[in-house]
Amino acid sequence: MKRLSKHLSLFLSLVIGIMCIVSLSGFATAESSMDEALIHDGVTVSEPFIDPDLVGTTLEETQQPGEITPFNAYGERHVYAGTYTTYKTVYVQPLGQPKYGFKGGDGTEITFFQYGGNSHKFTVTIDYKTVTLTAETGKMSGSGIGYTTTVPYKSGYYKFEFIKEYKIITKKYDIYKYNEYLYSVYVHDAGYALSHRWVRV
Numbered sequence: 001m002k003r004l005s006k007h008l009s010l011f012l013s014l015v016i017g018i019m020c021i022v023s024l025s026g027f028a029t030a031e032s033s034m035d036e037a038l039i040h041d042g043v044t045v046s047e048p049f050i051d052p053d054l055v056g057t058t059l060e061e062t063q064q065p066g067e068i069t070p071f072n073a074y075g076e077r078h079v080y081a082g083t084y085t086t087y088k089t090v091y092v093q094p095l096g097q098p099k100y101g102f103k104g105g106d107g108t109e110i111t112f113f114q115y116g117g118n119s120h121k122f123t124v125t126i127d128y129k130t131v132t133l134t135a136e137t138g139k140m141s142g143s144g145i146g147y148t149t150t151v152p153y154k155s156g157y158y159k160f161e162f163i164k165e166y167k168i169i170t171k172k173y174d175i176y177k178y179n180e181y182l183y184s185v186y187v188h189d190a191g192y193a194l195s196h197r198w199v200r201v
Contacts, residue, residue: 035167035191038167038191038193039114039193040189040190040191041191041192043187043188043189044133044187045185045188046186046188048175048183048184049183049184049185050183051181051183054174054181055181056181057180057181058179058181059077059176059179059180059181067080068080074177075177075178076175076176077175077176078173078174079173079175079176080171080173081173081174081184082171083171083172084126084127084170084171084172085167085169085170086125086166086167086168087168088122088124088165088166088168089163089166090120090122090163090164091163091164092117092120092138092162092164093137093162094137094138094160094162095116095117095118095137095138095139096140100201101158101159101200101201102151102157102158102159103156103157104152104156104157104158104198105153105154106151106153107150107151109148109149109150109151110150110151110160111145111146111147111148111149112138112140112141112147112148112160112162113139113140113141113146113147114136114146114162114194115136116139117137118136119134119135119137120136120137122134124166126168126186126188127170127186131170131186133166133168135166138162147162147194147196149196151198156200156201157200157201158198158199158200158201159198159199160196160197160198161197161199163197164192164193164194165192165193166191166192167191167192168188168189168190169188169189169190170186170189171187172186173185173186173187
């Protein structure tokens with residue numbers, strides 16, 4: 001019985017994954033609702049998941065207008081189920097800095113790009129679930145164009161860090177096929193305010 005249940009679960013995951021590829025593509029290109037004052041970091045769609053509270057339910061036709069999309073080519077309807085706003089401060093060190101940092105004391109100006117570099121993973125709690133997102137570390141700029149700052153005048157060696165104060169707006173959508181519950185997804189729209197700090201090595 002356990003073996004059958006495991007195979008059934010894997011089969012269901014495969015079917016849902018195939019059906020989601022096209023069905024969810026529109027979420028990633030949705031218009032951002034992020035504050036204009038923040039730097040938009042893009043829209044990402046979570047992996048489909050089964051909400052146990054909705055298994056076996058059907059779509060009630062009493063939903064408010066505008067909350068349900070029309071049937072798509074796959075017989076699916078996306079039902080908006082709520083919005084969650086989360087805040088997180090993330091610190092990242094841009095690539096290209098000297099191994100032992102920059103020498104302080106002479107007021108040297110250094111320029112960095114906030115984009116590119118490595119992907120730094122961070123976690124937030126959304127709707128009682130742990131969600132992993134990524135922030136770009138950035139990198140040093142050789143052109144003098146970008147985010148320019150001055151190495152501290154105090155003695156010692158320092159490394160530069162971007163401070164990205166994230167605001168993450170998450171919307172949950174429940175997907176129904178011919179009015180029967182199929183799966184759910186989260187759509188994360190992230191933006192951040194940018195500042196920096198120097199960390200003594």
